[in-house]
Amino acid sequence: MKLEIKNVSYQYTKDGRKILEDFCLTVEHTERVGLIAPSGYGKTTLCKLLSGYLLPDKGEILVDGHPLASYQGYCPIQMVWQQPELAVNPRLRMREVLLEGDEVEERIVRGLGIEEDWLNRFPSELSGGELQRFCIARALGKRTKFLLADEITTMLDLITQSQIWHFLLQEVQKRGIGLLAVSHSQPLLEQICTRQVRLEKQ
């Protein structure tokens, strides 16, 4: 599978600053692309555009040659948000959060170090790192073809970071999921990615 971004432009308000202008990028499903840029350069915006949360002002986003909007229902490109606290409903137990994903396998849940006991808790009873594992597991459903990781381990300690990335790398390689990892950290991206892209200020 191939994810193509062709001449995409985006700005949040009509007369506001252009976040992206004529941006092009192609990601193969075998690739792991690192995206690096300082704050405010449009990393998260790009991820939201790629996973369909936002629509580009200009240009198009193609998945296997078909426009992204033509994929009804489950979106093959799943994004893991930077703030796990906002990404789960505070009134649902974690078991239900996992069920929202597309038949998430037990192997993934175990691999991310999610403990049985956590499943019966509410989001407010878990730490940010523990919540983020649930968000990653939820995004790794059966039909996921590309995973966008928007600074998913920024708030975690180094041991947990390495545990999560170790598992993620195994998983995406095994299933042939394309990975787009966003981070401030050059060393991390050098470790996990096959190539890196730097966003430029518009």
Next chain:
Amino acid sequence: MRLNRRQRVLIGLGVSLLFLAAVCAAGILSGEAAMATDFSRKNTAPCVKYLFGTDWLGRDMLARTLKGLSLSILIGLLAAAVSAVLALVLGIVSATMGKAVDAAVTFCIDLVMGVPHILLLLLISVALGKGLRGVIVGVALTHWPSLARLIRAEVIQLKESPYIQIAEKLGKSKWYIARKHLLPHLLPQFVVGLVLLFPHAILHESSITFLGFGLSTEQPAIGIVLSEAMKYLVTGEWWLALFPGLLLVIVVILFYVAGESLQKLMNPGSVHE
């Protein structure tokens, strides 16, 4: 024994619900007694046998008050339930069905809120031929806007939350999102709104009945009891108005207590206090 806030709230809720249930039960049981006339005991001041005294037809005022209150509570429950469901549906529809629908519903909310409750209530009640039906429909149609506005605002805010956007991208249907994500957030608001509508509904029902636009005089509604009592106040029969009025106020206060207690209980933050 020291009680924490949650326990005190639970006790308050329990006591008020128990009292309201007792009033309803007593009212249903004293149906016959409320209508029975006996001229040998007319205009008796409150005494041990007739706690609330008797009226000019010798009817037991305690039975009449309880019967009237239970009727009021019934009407209040029905009207508030209809009103709250109306508010829930219109609130959600307004927030999710696009701009035109939103504008229409918001206009209706402003319209109904702009006209004084009691005036609109009188018009609807009279148009429907007074009686039980008129009162219930009238109260139901005038009390939904504030709750609808609250729910609309809540849904609009919820719609923007990341976890609902994520659910959409995970291919979840609108129905799934409404059931799993919207309702659990709206339910506490809805239940509290519903309970806090009761006292309003009861007060408005009594007022329009008192003014003569509500229930017919054969039914011992609390408004009828009070409005009849007015004529006898000048002749010194103070108990005819005092006790029914007092009990009406107590019932309304208890509904408020129940509503406020529920609100405190349903706020997840209060668990740890």
